[in-house]
Amino acid sequence: MESSPNNNNNNNHHQADRQVVQVQVDDLKRDLSSEFSPLPDAQHSSIEGREHLQVYLRIRPFTSAESDNGESQDCVTIEPPDTVMLKHPSLSLSARLSADRSLAQTGQRFQFSQVYGPETTQGELFQGTVKDLVKDVLEGGNSLVFTYGVTNAGKTFTFLGPDADAGILPRSLDVIFSSIDERVFTETTVKPHRCHEFTRLSRTQQAEEAAFKRNLFRQLKESEKSNISLLNSTNKTLLEGKLQSFSLCCYL
Numbered sequence: 001m002e003s004s005p006n007n008n009n010n011n012n013h014h015q016a017d018r019q020v021v022q023v024q025v026d027d028l029k030r031d032l033s034s035e036f037s038p039l040p041d042a043q044h045s046s047i048e049g050r051e052h053l054q055v056y057l058r059i060r061p062f063t064s065a066e067s068d069n070g071e072s073q074d075c076v077t078i079e080p081p082d083t084v085m086l087k088h089p090s091l092s093l094s095a096r097l098s099a100d101r102s103l104a105q106t107g108q109r110f111q112f113s114q115v116y117g118p119e120t121t122q123g124e125l126f127q128g129t130v131k132d133l134v135k136d137v138l139e140g141g142n143s144l145v146f147t148y149g150v151t152n153a154g155k156t157f158t159f160l161g162p163d164a165d166a167g168i169l170p171r172s173l174d175v176i177f178s179s180i181d182e183r184v185f186t187e188t189t190v191k192p193h194r195c196h197e198f199t200r201l202s203r204t205q206q207a208e209e210a211a212f213k214r215n216l217f218r219q220l221k222e223s224e225k226s227n228i229s230l231l232n233s234t235n236k237t238l239l240e241g242k243l244q245s246f247s248l249c250c251y252l
Helices: 005-028 064-068 093-100 122-129 131-138 155-159 168-183 203-225 236-243
Strands: 056-058 076-079 083-087 107-111 114-116 190-193 197-200
Touching (some): 131 168, 155 168
Parallel strands (some): 056 114
Antiparallel strands (some): 083 107
């Protein structure tokens, strides 16, 4: 009895389906460890030139409590100047199985613009990351700096820092205000108006503004000498009455 072409096609179709299913199952069972182990040799290729987006990694040191609890398990290895290698914790199941089977330890490498280790000081980090951006801002450029990381990673310490070891924000402000000393505009030719507007002053208005500032500073010096606080004295009302028709402007 001959089989019809339709029956043959159906049989071939079912066989093809079974083969595809078998391949898919085999693929799910495939061992992927060979793609991560052993670790390849590091090939450092520092980012050349200056890119618009730079990502810096800072690794904070362990606290005394973390060291006492055995948190340091050699999970992170720095490969200067811009690469870190992440491995399983030495006490993890994966690390123990690799040691028992004499297998090469698995891990992954990640590259950044620059990697700073636990021994990096606040000053070194500022010099290597933000200082040039601050200089660009003083020349009219635009820059954005922000910290990113999990809780307790050290973001606040890096950005602000304690009084005795300032972070990148206080150091940036110090550079800015130290640099503008030579760029202070001494003439009062414009006056801010609202948020984004300004008014050009005539010669007469410039003289009035200058006279007002001199008078105000003189009053402040006299108040300091006589130990009279402007906020608590009865002269506060008189001073406020005079200030209603003026506004003090600072020009940078």
